[in-house]
Amino acid sequence: MRDRIKCWTEALMMIPGLSGFEGNVRRYIKAELKALGLSSRTDMLGNLIATIEGNPKLPSVMLIGHMDQLGLIVRKIEASGVIRAERVGGVPERALAAHEVLLCLGQGRTLPGIIANKSHHATTPEEKYRVVPYQELYIDCGFRSAEEAVAAGINIGTPIVYAPNVVQLAGGRIGGTSVDDRAACAIMLELARATRELRDLPTIHLVFSVLEEFNLRGAVTAAQVLQPDICIQLDLALATDTPDMGHRGDVRLGAGPVMSMFSFHGRGTLNGCIPHPALVQLFQSTADHEKITLQRSAHIGALTETSYVQLVGKGVASIDMGFPARYTHSALEVCDLADLESLTRLLVAALRRIDAGFSLDRDDYVE
Numbered sequence: 001m002r003d004r005i006k007c008w009t010e011a012l013m014m015i016p017g018l019s020g021f022e023g024n025v026r027r028y029i030k031a032e033l034k035a036l037g038l039s040s041r042t043d044m045l046g047n048l049i050a051t052i053e054g055n056p057k058l059p060s061v062m063l064i065g066h067m068d069q070l071g072l073i074v075r076k077i078e079a080s081g082v083i084r085a086e087r088v089g090g091v092p093e094r095a096l097a098a099h100e101v102l103l104c105l106g107q108g109r110t111l112p113g114i115i116a117n118k119s120h121h122a123t124t125p126e127e128k129y130r131v132v133p134y135q136e137l138y139i140d141c142g143f144r145s146a147e148e149a150v151a152a153g154i155n156i157g158t159p160i161v162y163a164p165n166v167v168q169l170a171g172g173r174i175g176g177t178s179v180d181d182r183a184a185c186a187i188m189l190e191l192a193r194a195t196r197e198l199r200d201l202p203t204i205h206l207v208f209s210v211l212e213e214f215n216l217r218g219a220v221t222a223a224q225v226l227q228p229d230i231c232i233q234l235d236l237a238l239a240t241d242t243p244d245m246g247h248r249g250d251v252r253l254g255a256g257p258v259m260s261m262f263s264f265h266g267r268g269t270l271n272g273c274i275p276h277p278a279l280v281q282l283f284q285s286t287a288d289h290e291k292i293t294l295q296r297s298a299h300i301g302a303l304t305e306t307s308y309v310q311l312v313g314k315g316v317a318s319i320d321m322g323f324p325a326r327y328t329h330s331a332l333e334v335c336d337l338a339d340l341e342s343l344t345r346l347l348v349a350a351l352r353r354i355d356a357g358f359s360l361d362r363d364d365y366v367e
């Protein structure tokens with residue numbers, strides 16, 4: 001199982017797919033689903049949906065993993081040929097300079113560029129410890145003029161991503177681009193493989209969503225059509241076992257899947273997810289039964305699509321389940337394959353425990 005998840009994660013990490021431009025990621029996943037014997041459909045926004053029909057008497061489950069990644073988009077081509085870019089998603093400005101990027105020209109054609117970093121020899125003491133805002137950054141593709149850039153296929157609106165990269169670290173850990181959320185897409189492929197022949201499961205909708213890094217709402221259209229009873233979002237959980245993160249929580253990389261007990265984002269968003277108690281109980285009891293260590297997180301600052309999906313229709317019982325990840329939104333995010341595997345095992349086991357006795361009635365759960 002771990003080898004397959006590794007293979008899918010790494011293959012998906014290498015495919016550029018900025019928010020709004022997820023087509024190549026989608027085509028790859030669609031082909032993998034087909035190879036697993038599953039048909040899938042694409043909605044107007046670009047969400048890829050595959051349904052594994054189950055027992056209609058059981059509550060239906062929608063699983064979400066987002067296909068898109070954050071990045072940049074061409075805002076202006078300077079006369080000199082260098083490129084100015086706008087941010088797409090939560091791009092960390094202090095981790096941008098001196099990185100290689102890929103400009104996506106369409107039809108699968110790409111062009112490399114470098115986010116410029118002022119020559120160190122000319123950097124003043126004040127500049128040394130200053131984060132350069134993205135407005136001041138520029139991308140050098142080697143062009144000598146704007147005309148050359150345009151002739152090469154660059155235009156206003158050309159998507160830009162970190163140059164795709166996979167780094168093999170010690171102990172089954174991998175670093176690189178868009179671990180968020182391609183690792184979850186890989187988990188969903190393994191889940192499809194593991195559940196397609198199981199009997200008496202609930203109906204499972206696998207939603208490979210779009211636009212998560214852009215507006216967190218891509219999966220909403222899928223939820224409106226599918227009207228699931230339960231939504232489980234798979235995404236990273238902040239690992240807090242590095243020297244700079246200890247105050248945020250108690251999530252260790254490699255120590256198992258993470259159940260989010262609370263997420264919130266204030267600044268203008270005013271949203272988050274407090275999971276449905278039935279799902280908290282389901283995952284905790286499943287983890288106990290399967291002897292899988294289940295970690296917990298409760299902090300502000302990071303949201304997923306459950307924030308919006310939970311409000312669809314008559315309401316959707318929602319929860320965020322994650323794999324620990326370090327250095328999130330940088331070009332070198334890190335995850336541990338053991339966590340991806342244990343999260344997959346936990347999900348399969350939890351789906352099997354949704355039976356006729358499983359209740360989503362809030363009044364059946366005493367706080």
Ligand SMILES: [Zn+2]
Pocket residue numbers: 066180181212235236
């Ligand atoms: Zn994500």
